[in-house]
Amino acid sequence: MKLYRSFVQPYLFWMGVFIVVPMLLILFYAFTTSGNNIISFRFTLDNFIRFGEPIFLRVLLRSLSIALTTTIISILIGYPVAYLISQSNERMQTLLILLITIPMWINMLVRTYAWIGILSENGLINSFLAWLGLPTLNLMYTDFAVILGMVYNFLPFMILSIYTVLAKLDKALIQASYDLGANKFQTFTKIILPLSVPGIISGITLVFLPAVSTFVIPKFLGGGNYVLIGNLIETQFITVGQWNFGSAISMIMASVIMLSMFITKRFDQDIEEIQSRKEVG
Amino acid sequence: MKKLIEFKNIVKGFDDTIVLKGINLTIHENEFVTLLGPSGCGKTTLLRILGGFIEQNNGEVYFDGIEISKLPPYKREINTVFQRYALFPHMNVYDNIAFGLRIKKTSEEIIKQKVEKMLRLVGLVGFEKRAVTLLSGGQQQRVAIARALVNEPMVLLLDEPLGALDLKLRKEMQIELKKIQKEVGITFIYVTHDQEEALTMSDKIVVMNEGEIQQIGTPTDIYNEPENRFVADFIGESNILEGIMHDDYVVSFDGITFDCVDYGFHDNEDVDIVIRPEDIDIVSVEQGKIHGQVISSLFKGVHFEVFVKSAHREWMIHTTDPVVINDQVGLSFYPEDIHVMSKLGAY
Numbered sequence A: 001m002k003l004y005r006s007f008v009q010p011y012l013f014w015m016g017v018f019i020v021v022p023m024l025l026i027l028f029y030a031f032t033t034s035g036n037n038i039i040s041f042r043f044t045l046d047n048f049i050r051f052g053e054p055i056f057l058r059v060l061l062r063s064l065s066i067a068l069t070t071t072i073i074s075i076l077i078g079y080p081v082a083y084l085i086s087q088s089n090e091r092m093q094t095l096l097i098l099l100i101t102i103p104m105w106i107n108m109l110v111r112t113y114a115w116i117g118i119l120s121e122n123g124l125i126n127s128f129l130a131w132l133g134l135p136t137l138n139l140m141y142t143d144f145a146v147i148l149g150m151v152y153n154f155l156p157f158m159i160l161s162i163y164t165v166l167a168k169l170d171k172a173l174i175q176a177s178y179d180l181g182a183n184k185f186q187t188f189t190k191i192i193l194p195l196s197v198p199g200i201i202s203g204i205t206l207v208f209l210p211a212v213s214t215f216v217i218p219k220f221l222g223g224g225n226y227v228l229i230g231n232l233i234e235t236q237f238i239t240v241g242q243w244n245f246g247s248a249i250s251m252i253m254a255s256v257i258m259l260s261m262f263i264t265k266r267f268d269q270d271i272e273e274i275q276s277r278k279e280v281g
Numbered sequence B: 001m002k003k004l005i006e007f008k009n010i011v012k013g014f015d016d017t018i019v020l021k022g023i024n025l026t027i028h029e030n031e032f033v034t035l036l037g038p039s040g041c042g043k044t045t046l047l048r049i050l051g052g053f054i055e056q057n058n059g060e061v062y063f064d065g066i067e068i069s070k071l072p073p074y075k076r077e078i079n080t081v082f083q084r085y086a087l088f089p090h091m092n093v094y095d096n097i098a099f100g101l102r103i104k105k106t107s108e109e110i111i112k113q114k115v116e117k118m119l120r121l122v123g124l125v126g127f128e129k130r131a132v133t134l135l136s137g138g139q140q141q142r143v144a145i146a147r148a149l150v151n152e153p154m155v156l157l158l159d160e161p162l163g164a165l166d167l168k169l170r171k172e173m174q175i176e177l178k179k180i181q182k183e184v185g186i187t188f189i190y191v192t193h194d195q196e197e198a199l200t201m202s203d204k205i206v207v208m209n210e211g212e213i214q215q216i217g218t219p220t221d222i223y224n225e226p227e228n229r230f231v232a233d234f235i236g237e238s239n240i241l242e243g244i245m246h247d248d249y250v251v252s253f254d255g256i257t258f259d260c261v262d263y264g265f266h267d268n269e270d271v272d273i274v275i276r277p278e279d280i281d282i283v284s285v286e287q288g289k290i291h292g293q294v295i296s297s298l299f300k301g302v303h304f305e306v307f308v309k310s311a312h313r314e315w316m317i318h319t320t321d322p323v324v325i326n327d328q329v330g331l332s333f334y335p336e337d338i339h340v341m342s343k344l345g346a347y
């Protein structure tokens, strides 16, 4: 036991260096004014107060609404796909899951870049439309392009987490439902769907969180003027060099994410509770 | 009694193995029928065909005179208690039991009455709001039975419903199930691989092995008149030996000729013979046609299990009289205790 514990120590050390220390630094930056060094610094809440300006709040709101839209679309597409996969035979399931997983091996940057080639003014879609003699569309640098990019990138997480739950579902429960007189539709709404809620919830977490914080997708597909919260943070650190304000936004983001995780978790528990305590009659 | 279910020459294969090899079976109204056989012999498969979850490759299933092979499960007047209960984990006890009635759009008021009646029947009054996942095995079992029975099916299928319970609870539930069946007065088709369970509960036992029916009969028939070596061996401990049927009522084994009550075999046909351990009496050496030495004696609560080594074999004997180890003894049995079975085996 002792021996094993000593193996963990270097791991703990590096985890401390790479995760805890940067977080502490962000915390430190967020609450101090710029131009500090470690020896002399001044605490301030200005960085947070500044975020209260309408322009920044609008960015936050926009980020949340884009992420929410992405999540909802991912559920609407992901659930049926996951369901169909779980219904196919075993070999087919392995194959389909592999097909969904493979793109995830390729860097997200590359995959998002590929969409530019498809959506841009002389891209695949518009070339095709022109070839048909139809007017071309303005696809790039729109909400549509950004949401498309997000759904494309994060949908696999939704599918996989719903599929995992559906695949584990005891087939005997479905048979029991048929046995008791329920048809396929009733079995779906009364048994399969309620029992797959945990998969949907974890799918939501896996899609919403990266969607709300990504900066690559809006940068590529939304263009230079398209600012979501992730871009805002990136600019503060890299372009403007305002590490303190950037840190404060990061802190706010982290709080929003934690809050949304807390809400989904609560929602999940509530469902379980309702289910186990449902009133008689 | 009226015929309710008829299996006609049912054949079922999975991939390239044939699991049911031509099952013919008639089940009547109000019967408690048990499918008995070793693991993997096709009991569950036969039930699943009747429940409508899989379809046979060949043969017909008649229910109340109508061929039902193409009927989906939800249109059959049959309910099932599954091998591992399959209670809906997201519903409480009440909602589980009410499920079938709600599907049929029964009014909540009637549902309430019926569910309460069921809870009384299975002894779970007061458990309505419990989560099924928190119930003990025996309680889950009862919920599964109530959930099926509340729909008032004509037939209840029970697939090893007591398999997961400990011995004591199992005995209690056996009695209770039998009582419930009498009370509701419907056909039970019960699957088990426990021969004792089958003997105590059933009106009719169907012994299966490797996808074939070996024997159909009442518990006493099956026990006292096994039709072949497999049945004799599967139903209780036995002395099974090989012999020759010389003529009607005359059989020989271990080089000795005995009178018996069996007839209708070919002259000098090779046969299997079963003699139940409790049918053998230990007598003095002079009185017994067979004799040997007592090699062990084990007290089993009510009787002693004694092994006697004769010139040809070891005999198992159940007796209430104590014997002395290493004594020479004689063995004696009546002609009607010698059960002669055809070697062809098939039913």
Ligand SMILES: Nc1ncnc2c1ncn2[C@@H]1O[C@H](COP(=O)(O)OP(=O)(O)OP(=O)(O)O)[C@@H](O)[C@H]1O
Pocket (backbone or CB within 6 Å): B014, B015, B019, B037, B038, B039, B040, B041, B042, B043, B044, B045, B046, B193
């Ligand atoms: N869906 C299936 N696909 C392939 N083989 C199957 C399938 N269902 C059952 N089998 C095979 O059919 C045979 C009979 O199975 P069945 O479940 O009917 O046995 P059983 O008599 O109920 O056994 P047990 O007492 O263990 O429950 C087994 O060899 C099993 O492996």
Ligand SMILES: [Mg+2]
Pocket (backbone or CB within 6 Å): B043, B044, B045, B083, B159
């Ligand atoms: Mg079985």
